[in-house]
Amino acid sequence: xxxxxxxxxxxxxxxxxxxxxxxxxxxxxxxxxxxxxxxxxxxxxxxxxxxxxxxxxxxxxxxxxxxxxxxxxxxxxxxxxxxxxxxxxxxxxxxxxxxxxxxxxxxxxxxxxxxxxxxxxxxxxxxxxxxxxxxxxxxxxxxxxxxxxxxxxxxxxxxxxxxxxxxxxxxxxxxxxxxxxxxxxxxxxxxxxxxxxxxxxxxxxxxxxxxxxxxxxxxxxxxxxxxxxxxxxxxxxxxxxxxxxxxxxxxxxxxxxxxxxxxxxxxxxxxxxxxxxxxxxxxxxxxxxxxxxxxxxxxxxxxxxxxxxxxxxxxxxxxxxxxxxxxxxxxxxxxxxxxxxxxxxxxxxxxxxxxxxxxxxxxxxxxxxxxxxxxxxxxxxxxxxxxxxxxxxxxxxxxxxxxxxxxxxxxxxxxxxxxxxxxxxxxxxxxxxxxxxxxxxxxxxxxxxxxxxxxxxxxxxxxxxxxxxxxxxxxxxxxxxxxxxxxxxxxxxxxxxxxxxxxxxxxxxxxxxxxxxxxxxxxxxxxxxxxxxxxxxxxxxxxxxxxxxxxxxxxxxxxxxxxxxxxxxxxxxxxxxxxxxxxxxxxxxxxxxxxxxxxxxxxxxxxxxxxxxxxxxxxxxxxxxxxxxxxxxxxxxxxx
Amino acid sequence: xxxxxxxxxxxxxxxxxxxxxxxxxxxxxxxxxxxxxxxxxxxxxxxxxxxxxxxxxxxxxxxxxxxxxxxxxxxxxxxxxxxxxxxxxxxxxxxxxxxxxxxxxxxxxxxxxxxxxxxxxxxxxxxxxxxxxxxxxxxxxxxxxxxxxxxxxxxxxxxxxxxxxxx
Numbered sequence: 001x002x003x004x005x006x007x008x009x010x011x012x013x014x015x016x017x018x019x020x021x022x023x024x025x026x027x028x029x030x031x032x033x034x035x036x037x038x039x040x041x042x043x044x045x046x047x048x049x050x051x052x053x054x055x056x057x058x059x060x061x062x063x064x065x066x067x068x069x070x071x072x073x074x075x076x077x078x079x080x081x082x083x084x085x086x087x088x089x090x091x092x093x094x095x096x097x098x099x100x101x102x103x104x105x106x107x108x109x110x111x112x113x114x115x116x117x118x119x120x121x122x123x124x125x126x127x128x129x130x131x132x133x134x135x136x137x138x139x140x141x142x143x144x145x146x147x148x149x150x151x152x153x154x155x156x157x158x159x160x161x162x163x164x165x166x167x168x169x170x171x172x173x174x175x176x177x178x179x180x181x182x183x184x185x186x187x188x189x190x191x192x193x194x195x196x197x198x199x200x201x202x203x204x205x206x207x208x209x210x211x212x213x214x215x216x217x218x219x220x221x222x223x224x225x226x227x228x229x230x231x232x233x234x235x236x237x238x239x240x241x242x243x244x245x246x247x248x249x250x251x252x253x254x255x256x257x258x259x260x261x262x263x264x265x266x267x268x269x270x271x272x273x274x275x276x277x278x279x280x281x282x283x284x285x286x287x288x289x290x291x292x293x294x295x296x297x298x299x300x301x302x303x304x305x306x307x308x309x310x311x312x313x314x315x316x317x318x319x320x321x322x323x324x325x326x327x328x329x330x331x332x333x334x335x336x337x338x339x340x341x342x343x344x345x346x347x348x349x350x351x352x353x354x355x356x357x358x359x360x361x362x363x364x365x366x367x368x369x370x371x372x373x374x375x376x377x378x379x380x381x382x383x384x385x386x387x388x389x390x391x392x393x394x395x396x397x398x399x400x401x402x403x404x405x406x407x408x409x410x411x412x413x414x415x416x417x418x419x420x421x422x423x424x425x426x427x428x429x430x431x432x433x434x435x436x437x438x439x440x441x442x443x444x445x446x447x448x449x450x451x452x453x454x455x456x457x458x459x460x461x462x463x464x465x466x467x468x469x470x471x472x473x474x475x476x477x478x479x480x481x482x483x484x485x486x487x488x489x490x491x492x493x494x495x496x497x498x499x500x501x502x503x504x505x506x507x508x509x510x511x512x513x514x515x516x517x518x519x520x521x522x523x524x525x526x527x528x529x530x531x532x533x534x535x536x537x538x539x540x541x542x543x544x545x546x547x548x549x550x551x552x553x554x555x556x557x558x559x560x561x562x563x564x565x566x567x568x569x570x571x572x573x574x575x576x577x578x579x580x581x582x583x584x585x586x587x588x589x590x591x592x593x594x595x596x597x598x599x600x601x602x603x604x605x606x607x608x609x610x611x612x613x614x615x616x617x618x619x620x621x622x623x624x625x626x627x628x629x630x631x632x633x634x635x636x637x638x639x640x
Numbered sequence: 641x642x643x644x645x646x647x648x649x650x651x652x653x654x655x656x657x658x659x660x661x662x663x664x665x666x667x668x669x670x671x672x673x674x675x676x677x678x679x680x681x682x683x684x685x686x687x688x689x690x691x692x693x694x695x696x697x698x699x700x701x702x703x704x705x706x707x708x709x710x711x712x713x714x715x716x717x718x719x720x721x722x723x724x725x726x727x728x729x730x731x732x733x734x735x736x737x738x739x740x741x742x743x744x745x746x747x748x749x750x751x752x753x754x755x756x757x758x759x760x761x762x763x764x765x766x767x768x769x770x771x772x773x774x775x776x777x778x779x780x781x782x783x784x785x786x787x788x789x790x791x792x793x794x795x796x797x798x799x800x801x802x803x804x805x806x807x
Contacts, residue, residue, distance in 0.1 A: 035764075035765060035766060035779065036766050036768060036769060038779065039766045039769050039772060039779035039780070039781040040769060040781055071766075071768030071769060072768060074768075074769070220765070221762065221763075222725075222763070223723065223724035223725045223726075223728075223762050223763040224724050224725030224726045224763065224767050225763070225765075225767070226763075226765035226766065226767055226768075229765045261671065261708055262761070262762075262763075262764060262765065263765065264777065299667075299668075300667070300668070300671055302667055302670070302671065302706035302707075302708040302709065303706050303707035303708035303762070304705060304706050304707065305762065316667065317664065318663065318664055319662070319663040319664040319665065319666040319667060319702065320663075320702065321701060321702055321705040322705060322706070323705075378767055378768070379768070380725075380726035380767035380768050380770060381725075381726055381729050381730070381770075382729065382730075386726075386767070386768035386769075387768050388768070418725065421725065452725065452767075454725050454726055454729060454767075456729060460729055465729070468725070468728050469725075472723075472762075476762075478705075610785070
């Protein structure tokens with residue numbers, strides 16, 4: 001018999017805690033204080049606001065919440081007046097804090113320029129709801145349901161949102177029914193490969209063993225991805241509840257969270273949450289008198305990208321060098337210490353708790369045929385509204401870039417979208433109508449990946465992007481198997497040659513041959529996918545490779561050795577700034593007379609371009625047949 | 641054996657106690673030692689080997705695999721330059737160049753005064769605010785060449801003020 005009374009008392013307590021916030025008498029100030037908010041100065045802003053309020057004898061409750069998503073608007077501050085509906089503002093940088101306090105608290109008004117919206121589905125006193133904000137309107141926040149809205153360090157806040165009801169339901173319906181529910185939901189692994197979650201679970205469940213393990217993979221190693229960090233920092237219990245459900249279903253006694261050491265705040269919030277679970281009897285022996293016992297331990301990763309690979313992660317937990325081993329046997333049959341082990345990504349587990357809380361029927365309304373539910377993406381690069389977003393699977397990529405992301409910075413042209421990090425590829429601008437789902441992205445030569453989405457514009461060189469990813473995978477290759485160890489180095493060497501203008505046409509063929517060998521011969525996912533960035537750029541941007549090789553031309557003006565610097569005598573005013581800045585004294589010319597760069601001495605560092613005042617913009621660049629001038633900006637008029 | 645050495649060993653043993661003497665404790669122990677002393681010293685590896693009952697070379701083998709572990713003492717301020725994709729496409733190389741020039745050291749090295757260590761890291765997960773750098777864990781967002789130099793100057797100023805006060 002499950003101890004439902006215990007939970008009932010907890011839920012009542014949670015309602016009480018939550019209503020303190022909902023029916024506040026003092027204003028409540030929510031400060032978005034995940035890593036991204038902190039980097040933008042959220043804690044400094046909070047400090048200034050607190051001090052000013054005290055000085056003015058105004059009082060408010062402060063709640064530090066996780067990430068709301070629109071990082072470009074950080075620091076985000078939400079103020080809930082005593083009559084109820086919170087109003088969301090951003091960016092409130094430390095230098096805005098004083099004006100913020102004056103307008104909101106002293107004049108008791110609204111700061112319209114900084115307004116993001118009210119936390120409601122309808123207008124409120126003529127203010128627009130946050131759901132109408134162009135970045136948030138196309139989104140469906142399921143995984144991120146609580147991020148930015150609850151205090152992640154407050155156990156009761158999670159309970160008040162229906163937390164742990166999914167786990168209770170799992171105990172109630174039994175493991176077989178849970179498996180059926182997950183199968184019905186169509187959930188696929190969110191770590192990148194998209195393996196059906198229920199199948200992994202049923203392998204482990206069917207394997208007979210005295211001990212089984214569940215591992216949460218929080219070793220988010222893709223450079224350019226921070227979705228898992230945001231979930232762990234903003235709503236750790238949603239992931240831990242998913243672990244309980246998964247552990248219960250496969251019959252595991254022990255769970256691990258393998259989290260990057262680079263995420264100290266996520267680790268701290270996990271530690272706090274796990275502690276709370278033990279205190280309230282949701283971990284340990286005989287949980288809620290159900291006969292199910294489970295413990296969770298945090299393992300800190302030590303900075304090895306390859307440890308995102310299941311078998312390498314297992315080796316790392318066992319205390320070894322994080323090197324993968326051949327599969328089969330798959331970890332679900334023989335994993336940690338040779339026992340059946342299920343490894344799931346953070347986001348998959350956050351989905352699990354949700355599916356059990358609200359049911360598979362509710363869940364499948366999002367997504368398309370083969371890709372159900374929603375997916376979080378870390379939207380970054382040359383885009384106006386960067387941040388953490390969550391969209392229903394199957395919507396066109398164009399919608400993500402132009403509606404959610406607001407289009408390209410400085411209204412330049414989008415060139416490509418990179419998904420899947422070093423294992424993925426670049427999707428060209430003309431294919432932006434592609435739906436975001438597992439199959440479509442794979443067919444286009446990229447992968448869904450864990451959720452990194454980097455937007456590239458005309459100023460990004462595709463050969464350089466391929467070189468960048470290869471330099472990453474080459475450095476992170478563990479060295480165990482030859483195709484990956486030697487192959488990635490050989491590919492990188494060729495790409496470096498092309499970027500420095502020393503490539504030959506045969507190099508393209510060499511890259512393609514190497515790519516096939518590495519894909520087919522490598523032991524693990526790191527090697528098997530390492531050539532993807534090269535293959536996809538060769539597929540869609542072959543002309544850029546050819547320009548680098550034949551015309552020694554980099555159209556994006558990125559590859560240093562292919563760029564030369566010149567001074568336009570018509571524009572140069574002889575201000576001498578460039579001559580002073582040049583580290584090799586390659587620039588000569590008299591004061592107030594046009595200067596000249598000696599191409600033999602010039603080391604192409606670009607310092608002259610950076611220091612040339614924008615009122616002249618006399619330094620221009622040449623690459624092959626292309627010439628690029630910087631715009632001349634008018635001198636700022638002095639005021640006062 | 642010198643007294644400082646035995647002090648070190650007893651300090652290490654205290655750190656180790658939290659963890660069971662099993663092979664799976666190697667990485668947590670290395671993290672504990674580095675968190676406490678800033679790097680993994682040779683005597684620390686020996687003490688760890690004794691405690692866990694594995695050879696010192698086994699421990700070096702594991703430690704050298706992971707980029708987190710350092711074998712030389714770091715500077716007072718560790719500057720991490722993010723080399724993630726988002727930072728790369730927003731020209732983090734210029735930031736690294738600016739720091740190289742300002743500090744006159746290569747990545748992986750420490751300034752002669754022991755104040756700054758320059759490091760390249762994979763990704764600090766603040767991609768939306770690229771390019772970023774972190775100093776002792778504090779993240780500085782949307783860096784430019786000028787901002788980098790300003791931040792370094794601030795730290796130098798802070799140190800000078802401290803020295804001034806002590807005098």
